[in-house]
Amino acid sequence: MSNRLKTTFAGVEFKNPVVLASGTCGFGRELNEYFDIERLGGICSKGLLDHPHGGNDGIRIWETASGIMNSVGLENPGVDAFIENDLDWVNSKNLVNIVNLGGHSLDGYLKGMEKLNGVDLDILELNISCPNVKSGGMNFGTKTEVAREIVRKIRAVCRHKMVVKLSPNAENIVSLAQMCEEEGADGVSLVNTFLGMAVDLKKKAPVFNNVYAGLSGPAIKPIALRMVHQVAKAVSIPVMGLGGITTWEDAIEFIMAGAAVVQVGTATFMKPDISMDIIAGMERYLEENGYESIEEIRGIL
Amino acid sequence: MGKVQSNEALGEGFYLMRVEEKNNARMGQFYMLRAWETYPVLSRPISVYDADEESVSFLYKVVGKGTELLARLQAGDEITLDGAHGNGFPDLADKKRIALVGGGVGIAPLYLAAKTYKKENPQCIVDIYLGFSGKTVLTEEFESVCDKLTVNVGGFVTDDIDPAAYDAIVTCGPTVMMKVLYNKCVKSRTAAPLYVSMENRMACGIGACLVCSCRTSDGNRKVCKDGPVFLGSEVFNIE
Numbered sequence: 001m002s003n004r005l006k007t008t009f010a011g012v013e014f015k016n017p018v019v020l021a022s023g024t025c026g027f028g029r030e031l032n033e034y035f036d037i038e039r040l041g042g043i044c045s046k047g048l049l050d051h052p053h054g055g056n057d058g059i060r061i062w063e064t065a066s067g068i069m070n071s072v073g074l075e076n077p078g079v080d081a082f083i084e085n086d087l088d089w090v091n092s093k094n095l096v097n098i099v100n101l102g103g104h105s106l107d108g109y110l111k112g113m114e115k116l117n118g119v120d121l122d123i124l125e126l127n128i129s130c131p132n133v134k135s136g137g138m139n140f141g142t143k144t145e146v147a148r149e150i151v152r153k154i155r156a157v158c159r160h161k162m163v164v165k166l167s168p169n170a171e172n173i174v175s176l177a178q179m180c181e182e183e184g185a186d187g188v189s190l191v192n193t194f195l196g197m198a199v200d201l202k203k204k205a206p207v208f209n210n211v212y213a214g215l216s217g218p219a220i221k222p223i224a225l226r227m228v229h230q231v232a233k234a235v236s237i238p239v240m241g242l243g244g245i246t247t248w249e250d251a252i253e254f255i256m257a258g259a260a261v262v263q264v265g266t267a268t269f270m271k272p273d274i275s276m277d278i279i280a281g282m283e284r285y286l287e288e289n290g291y292e293s294i295e296e297i298r299g300i301l
Numbered sequence: 302m303g304k305v306q307s308n309e310a311l312g313e314g315f316y317l318m319r320v321e322e323k324n325n326a327r328m329g330q331f332y333m334l335r336a337w338e339t340y341p342v343l344s345r346p347i348s349v350y351d352a353d354e355e356s357v358s359f360l361y362k363v364v365g366k367g368t369e370l371l372a373r374l375q376a377g378d379e380i381t382l383d384g385a386h387g388n389g390f391p392d393l394a395d396k397k398r399i400a401l402v403g404g405g406v407g408i409a410p411l412y413l414a415a416k417t418y419k420k421e422n423p424q425c426i427v428d429i430y431l432g433f434s435g436k437t438v439l440t441e442e443f444e445s446v447c448d449k450l451t452v453n454v455g456g457f458v459t460d461d462i463d464p465a466a467y468d469a470i471v472t473c474g475p476t477v478m479m480k481v482l483y484n485k486c487v488k489s490r491t492a493a494p495l496y497v498s499m500e501n502r503m504a505c506g507i508g509a510c511l512v513c514s515c516r517t518s519d520g521n522r523k524v525c526k527d528g529p530v531f532l533g534s535e536v537f538n539i540e
Contacts, residue, residue: 023511024505024510026508026510026511030505031507033507034507054520054521055511055521060512060514061343061504061512062502063342063343063366065340066340066342067342068342068343068504070504072512075511075514075521076511218339246339268505269342269510270343272383272505272507
């Protein structure tokens with residue numbers, strides 16, 4: 001493999017711009033049984049809270065036309081258990097280790113951040129956009145001025161490179177991204193899942209206990225692409241693009257729309273090593289079209 | 302990639318599919334099956350009905366789009382098999398009397414279980430109890446691998462079993478059926494452990510996504526990786 005796919009994001013070097021999205025790959029161990037995860041550019045951990053959390057009750061997954069809806073609700077072992085059991089393993093791998101931190105309250109975010117400040121990792125992905133947590137997550141991430149407080153307070157203490165993960169359910173995703181830049185974020189990642197709903201006709205009731213849940217997969221790709229394009233035009237910090245990326249063509253589209261790095265999420269459920277196909281396809285495209293570097297096509301649209 | 306050898310409709314939406322695939326699948330494990338490219342997004346977790354070194358068989362019921370597509374497969378078609386996943390049923394070689402209790406399509410993994418238990422300990426008694434809501438399927442096959450087969454149509458198969466008559470009980474079926482059986486075991490004060498094979502909607506099937514989590518006395522466990530087989534007391538004796 002050549003160096004065509006090599007790229008730099010906020011000063012962090014990626015051997016290729018393909019990262020597995022938070023919540024779809026655990027901490028990487030399971031997928032490492034299917035392929036060598038060191039072939040990835042990076043990996044985003046399952047969203048962590050400062051404490052262990054059991055997640056949502058009831059149905060957690062539902063298929064839709066060209067997509068899935070999930071309502072896992074930030075089930076996670078907690079930052080402490082992650083540090084004790086998984087962090088060293090991920091750090092020992094030659095790929096960018098992105099750790100996703102969520103919260104139920106400002107205090108929770110700060111506590112989680114304090115613990116993660118004490119360890120090594122490559123990038124912190126601040127999740128202010130989880131739609132499945134009633135008391136936090138997306139609630140922080142839909143209004144720019146509410147989100148500003150949390151981004152400012154975490155930025156003030158975070159000693160790592162920090163990327164803020166944005167919700168497509170935001171009132172104005174462009175102003176949200178601009179705010180992140182103003183507050184000193186090193187980058188933004190977008191989009192998280194779209195809030196959706198499903199109904200069980202037999203029970204005449206919502207499928208999900210939380211009523212609403214997060215839609216992902218190819219169904220959201222055109223909207224995610226549009227949002228990445230708008231945000232990349234409006235900020236000068238780098239953008240990680242995600243939302244329904246399933247093929248190498250999808251990935252190239254996001255790069256052309258302005259993303260420096262792309263994340264693959266739902267597609268991994270179709271084929272555990274689909275990210276390997278995406279990387280190979282991107283490399284081939286660059287070669288066949290005479291590009292020496294992926295950066296030559298970034299943001300050309 | 303496996304090759305479908307046969308895919309036979311058994312009535313009531315049940316199908317038996319045999320796939321040519323080298324494997325070392327054990328009783329109670331499952332595969333993620335997929336016979337389409339992109340949609341539906343998710344593969345389908347289907348438990349192993351029977352297996353030898355060269356082939357795996359699946360007894361499944363058409364309940365949605367994915368199983369509908371599986372039902373259309375014909376001999377010679379290709380299918381993606383990912384597995385075998387899960388812990389499978391426990392080794393019960395030290396037990397003299399074993400009951401296997403299944404309801405609906407949950408009967409599927411009990412065939413290989415009976416065969417395996419009989420093979421590992423030919424002296425042990427293996428009785429099978431099957432519950433159907435309508436027409437029965439594969440009862441002759443089940444009868445051929447056990448000491449006594451009890452079939453219940455339209456009623457409660459849990460009414461037919463005396464837990465005190467066994468040293469171990471294995472069950473797979475609707476959660477409500479397994480819970481009734483668990484309560485019956487508790488009430489009978491039997492010392493026989495009850496092993497339940499849980500079913501849940503899955504996304505990844507390999508323990509990465511936490512979609513199939515199940516509350517247990519030991520905290521959340523992944524049905525796909527920590528299970529699907531748990532002790533009845535782990536999943537039903539919780540607050």
